[in-house]
Structure formats: C-alpha cells, structure tokens
Amino acid sequence: MAALTIGSPCASLAAASSSHLDRPALARLPAGRLQFGCFFAKNGAVSTCAARSSISPLRAVAVDSDQSESPLPSSEFVPSSEAKPKKYYFVVANAKFMLDEEEHFQEQLAERLRLFAERGREQDFWLVIEPKFLDKFPNVAKRLKRPAVALVSTDGPWITFMKLRLDRVLTESFEADSLAEALASSPVDVQFERPKNWVAPYPKYESGWWQRFLPPNPSQPEA
Incomplete structure (x- = not known):
C-alpha cells in the first residue's frame, strides 16, 4: 500500500488515490473512507492538502484482526463463596x-x-x-x-x-x-x-x- 504524504499537492494526492483505491489493501477497510481536504491561502492558491481516514485507530486495529467480529472473552475467574482458612x-x-x-x-x-x-x-x-x-x-x-x-x-x-x-x-x-x-x-x-519482697521501683x-x-x-x- 502506498503511503500518503501529508502536505503533498492536491494533484499528486488525487492521482495516488485513483491508482490505489481499488487495491485489496484498502478494500480491507470497509467501515471507513478516505477524506481529502485542501487548505487555501488568502489569495486563493492551494497551499497544502491533507488526507485522513474516518476509521479511528481503535477501529482500524479491530478490523485488521482476524477476530474483529468475535465478542470479548468472558472472564473465567469466579470468586468462591466458601471462606478460606x-x-x-x-x-x-x-x-x-x-x-x-x-x-x-x-x-x-x-x-x-x-x-x-x-x-x-x-x-x-x-x-x-x-x-x-x-x-x-x-x-x-x-x-x-x-x-x-x-x-x-x-x-x-x-x-x-x-x-x-x-x-x-x-x-x-x-x-x-x-x-x-x-x-x-x-x-x-x-x-x-504475690511476692513477699518486691524491690522494683514500680x-x-x-x-x-x-x-x-x-x-x-x-x-x-x-x-
């Protein structure tokens, strides 16, 4: 998967997105989408472009996992009701x-x-x-x-x-x-x-x- 460089020109970013969006690596992220945004200077010229994914880091990790759809394992520890010695x-x-x-x-x-x-x-x-x-x-x-x-x-x-x-x-x-x-x-x-002779001072x-x-x-x- 090609890396997206923050701050690259919009044209380059658009080209990279069109050439790589159909690759299997990106297809593994069905729950998210890439969003592109450009920041403009006061004179109207394009200054920089940024790309971000709507997938949170926590969700991305879960999606990459083979067990993403599996529920969390339940705890096997069951406190004993019997009092220990x-x-x-x-x-x-x-x-x-x-x-x-x-x-x-x-x-x-x-x-x-x-x-x-x-x-x-x-x-x-x-x-x-x-x-x-x-x-x-x-x-x-x-x-x-x-x-x-x-x-x-x-x-x-x-x-x-x-x-x-x-x-x-x-x-x-x-x-x-x-x-x-x-x-x-x-x-x-x-x-x-009681002792007959107690010599202590107390x-x-x-x-x-x-x-x-x-x-x-x-x-x-x-x-």
Missing part, C-alpha cells in the same frame, strides 16, 4: 512466665490495644490460656510447662517481633476456618502468689490484668 501465628510459653514474670509483656499489649483504638483498627491479637491448637504441635507442647499461654495474632511480622522481644518463647503458625476454632482453649484457673501488675486480652466469650451477651 485464615493463617494464625503465635508465641507460647508457660503461664507463669507470660503473665507473671515478664514485666513488660502487659505494657506491650496495652500499648498495642491503645494504638488500635486510636486508629480505629479491629483487634487482631489475643491471649489464649491452654490453647487447644497445641495438640497439633506435639514437639512444641512437650517443651512447655503447664498451664501454657499463647499470644495469637493474624499479624505474622508482629508475632516475629514479639518472639524477639520476649525471647524465651516458642513460635509456630497454623490455619483455622474460624476465629472461634483458632482461639479455642481448655478451661483452667490461673492464679499467682508496682507489680495486679493479677488478672490479662483478662481484657482474652478471646471474647460467645456465651456472654455483649453489654
């Missing part, structure tokens, strides 16, 4: 260490809970006393004194941070179909004796401080 991460140690001996643990949890409330984020971490998921980890369970306490979260990087912060804990992850399944626990009463945390971080009890109605 969620991954949970945890650190675990014996209850005495987690709830009574580790002096900064309560501060870490309280500060994170405050930050979540400030930013309007939903809580994604809980303390679980004697978690049932330990049955899935016999190599972890056999290294623990009982009762055990786990800090469970859906935030893997934060659990890694808490592992480094607490040091003497074990860590793992698992999947569960629901939050209730992930945080299921065996009932146990945790009590610690008061010792009161027993039961961990209650606010336990999973919600589905049997109790919300206030």
